[in-house]
Amino acid sequence: MKYDLLVVGGGPGGMMSARTAARDGLRVLLVEKNMEITRIRRYCSRNMRLGPGAFKTNKLPTDIEINRANLTFEMDKGHTVIRLTNQPEDAAIDYHGVLGPCFNATSFSPSGNSWGEEENSLAITSFVIDKETLAKDLLDEAVKAGCQVRAGTRCDDIEEQAGGIRAKLVSGAGEDTIEASRVIVADGAFSQLVEKLGFNEGRPAGAPQLKFLAFILDGISSPYPEPRHISFLMPSIHKGNINLSHWPPGRYQLSCSTSVTSQVNLVDVLQKIMTDSPFAQFFKNSRVEERQACNMELRPQVKDTARGNVICLGDNTAYAETAMKGALGLGYVAAKASKMALEGKDANQHHNNYWQHSYNSFSTQYRAWGKMVNPIHRTLGDGEIDTLYGWISKNHYHGMINDILVDNRSQFQAELPEISAKLLATGERPARPAVH
Ligand SMILES: Cc1cc2nc3c(=O)[nH]c(=O)nc-3n(C[C@H](O)[C@H](O)[C@H](O)COP(=O)(O)OP(=O)(O)OC[C@H]3O[C@@H](n4cnc5c(N)ncnc54)[C@H](O)[C@@H]3O)c2cc1C
Incomplete structure (x- = not known):
């Protein structure tokens, strides 16, 4: 049988493609290399941030039109509808998992100076979701709509061929080849298929890679009555943020990262934070139940991700800043574009146009903002971070730290001259490689 659409990968991108296309009446085959299709092995903090802000700033670029993919949650008892903003009703997802609200994301210095992203402590900044339940909900919707699924x-x-593609599939039962009119490749980071299909051509290789480790904990002792996403920074223990957040239902995650080339042992870092640091009080009653890890490559994004009969999407064509949303x-959008292509319309242009306006890294202005403040964890020592966080707190500033320091540059330079001289970038930092 020739399928209308092959979808490779059962992550959020692939599942959403498969269920949307199947609901639109396409004959869809979804393949996922793992046998337990809804069990997520790769570490992901599972945090759905509210609003269209990105990693480094909450400002929206104005040099290009950005319609950053964003979500809203419509909550009912035992059930939530997740809506994609700027998309029609049929993009809504019925989600039956826990929503862990995070109030006022808060950063701590070694001596306990802290400041929150929001002025109001009861402002919700994000929801941590149960990614496995989201996967199950999407899979159920896909199967109900008639999508065929091959796990394992x-x-x-x-290979592209006239009128479609041929794909080689490998499972415990052996190898076979299937044909489809179109393919959506949503196989996540470090994709061999994107490489083989030539989408990485001209995309500079050798970008820095990070390794992440998370401890999943059974309980923490927080000074706050409401759950918060908490970030600790103490460079004498680790030159990077240590993040503490929900892991619904009922648990917490403690995570950190470093370069893959670094000799730093991330297990030792997290253990030290929990037992022998000013933050140890948070962990006096907690136990590590599980460890999760993953790597990420900070490679610039592919520009045209739809070509011929193929659309690539998600982490395989850009690093994790695209996020689940x-x-x-x-x-x-890829599912809709695939349907358009089957109807003889110009689908690739439709998809590429959406992609190039939904992701901040296409904006020169956004990339420049990311370089205005030197990385705090690599630039300052413990005492300076105490001073800086104390200054932010005393002035009642809120927001992302880069935005606070740039928006209040004159006061920052006048009141903390040494720290501001170190943090505010004056010369050009090495540019990221150009976008392919
Ligand atoms: C450390 C870290 C923290 C993160 N935190 C957050 C967060 O808090 N919030 C957020 O929204 N996002 C977060 N993300 C990003 C988020 O995890 C990804 O953006 C999202 O999962 C990407 O979805 P995807 O469908 O593109 O890929 P994935 O989720 O990686 O799914 C790809 C799927 O394809 C399968 N696969 C791979 N190769 C093949 C093959 N050849 N054949 C068949 N199947 C294959 C894999 O097994 C996998 O199931 C984080 C990422 C990292 C690295």
């Missing part, structure tokens, strides 16, 4: 099946190769939005 890896797509090893894709980006992958869901792209999955939805």
Whole structure:
């Protein structure tokens, strides 16, 4: 049988594509290399931030039009409708998992100076979701709509041919080849298929890679009555943020990262934070139940991700800044584009246009903002971070730290001259490689 659409990968991007296309009447095959399709092995903080802000700033670029993929939550008892903003009703997802609200994301210095992203402590900044339940909900919707699913099946190769594609699939039962009119490749970071299909051509290789480690904990002792996303910074223990957040239902995650080339042992870092640091009081009653890890490559994004009969999306064509909401939005649009292509319309242009306006890294202004403040964890020592966080707190500033320091530059320079001289970038920092 020739399928209308092959979807490779059962993450948020692939699942959303498969269920949307199947609901639109396409004959869809979804393949996922893992046998337990809804069990997530790769570490992801599972945090759905509210609003269209990005990693480094909450400001929206104005040099290009950005319609960043964003979500809203419509809550009812035992059930939530997740809506993709700027998308029609059929993009809504019925989600049955826990929503862990995070109030006022808060940063701590070694001596306990702290400041929150929001002025109001009861402002919700994000929801941490149960990603496995989201995967199950999407899978159920896909199957109900008639999508065929092959778990424990890896797509090893894709070849374009007249009128479609041929794909080599490998499973415990052996190898076979299937044909489809179109393919959506949503196989996540470090994709061999994107490489083989030539989408990485001209995309500079050798970008820095980070390794992440998270401890999943059974309980913490927080000074706050409401759950918050908490970030600790103490460079004498670790030159990077240590993040503490929900892991619904009922648990917490403590995570950190470093360069893959670094000798730093992340297990030692997290253990030290929990037992032998000023933050140890948070962990006096907690136990590590599980560890999760992953790597990320900070490679610049692919520009045209739809070409011929192929659309690539999600972490395989850009690093994790697209986030789950980006992958869901792209999955939805890629499915619609695939249907358009089957109807003889110009689908690739439609998809590429959406992609190039939904992701801040296409903006020169956004990339420049990211370089205006030197990385705090690599630039300052413990005492300076105490001073800086104390200054932010005393002035009642809120927001992302880069925005606070740039928006209040004159006062920052006048009142903390040494720290501001170190943090505010004067010369050009090495540019990121150009976008392919
Ligand atoms: C450390 C870290 C923290 C993060 N925190 C957050 C966060 O808090 N909030 C947020 O929204 N996002 C977060 N993200 C990003 C988020 O995890 C991703 O953006 C999102 O999961 C991307 O979805 P995807 O569908 O593109 O890929 P993935 O979720 O990676 O799914 C790809 C799927 O494809 C399968 N696969 C791979 N190769 C093949 C093959 N050849 N054949 C068949 N199947 C294959 C994989 O097994 C996997 O199931 C984080 C990422 C990292 C690295």
